[in-house]
Amino acid sequence: MSQYSVGQGDVTVTLSWKDSNDLDLHVKCPCGTEIFYGNRKCSSCSGELDRDMNACYCAGICSRGDLCSPNAAIENVFFKPAKSGIYTLSVVYYSGPKGNGGSQSNYEVRVSTHANKNVLVINGHVESSGPRQCVEVGQYEDSQGIGFLQHVERNFPSWRNIRIVDDGCWENVLKKAWYQVASRMSTFHGFENNTPENFRTLTT
Structure with missing residues (x-):
């Protein structure tokens, strides 16, 4: 991330990979909106995709050099302020093979919070076709004031149909x-x- 000027927020999700393929980061935020290259902002959760790399391939010579890299590509989504709740993270092998990229790309997804005080790192790979073309890599729960139902949805999937009794x-x-x-x-x-x-x- 130090190579590029990207946003950082209360929650920041960064995808990085080291080839010319076009990978995409998708982040489903607490309100249910999915942020990706086709929908770069969520006003409800104050989230924004501000870096989308390797959509083009220019054989190492790119007039938009900060948007194309064969060895240090990233995509970045940040939330400021972040809404408490569940963030679902996915990686998509969108286009390739191209350049020095093959039919498989290894990735790292890094979740940092509150000026890098907490960091979660997830490593894996995506493929040009098949079930690993789109991979849900995990979920991050920002628990600052998270509601009870959100906690249940994240940790107890079989209880999702419960309702709150509010009669005291x-x-x-x-x-x-x-x-x-x-x-x-x-x-x-x-x-x-x-x-x-x-x-x-x-x-x-």
Whole structure:
């Protein structure tokens, strides 16, 4: 990334590879929008694709040199500010073989957050045809204030059809149960019991 002027945000996703083939980075952001060369921005999630390389091949002599490289190509998507939620990352072998590229390209996808304080690196390969032409390489969950349903969708796929009960019934049940055991727990473990008295009379 140091070779090119690219954006960096609260979440930055960078694809890099080392041949002349045209690979594409796709990032599905928390709102469901997919960012890629055909849809470079998502206003809802403040995301933008600002680098799309190797769409052309000029045998090593390119008048737009910063958009074509046979050994240091990248694509870059950044979110600023980033929305909490799940980011799904995919790599597509879009065009090739060409130049020094073959029917397979190795890639690295790097996710960096908050000025590179946290980094996730995923390595793999894509192929010119077949099931590995388009590869979902993984997901990144930005958990700053992530909602409960988003957490469930990411970590418990079989629970995706659950709904939130917002009538307070179960919350009151738990509060009343806690009131009944709090004094014993505080005595046993030696902590102070600050359970509100109104927990005892809540309606369930």
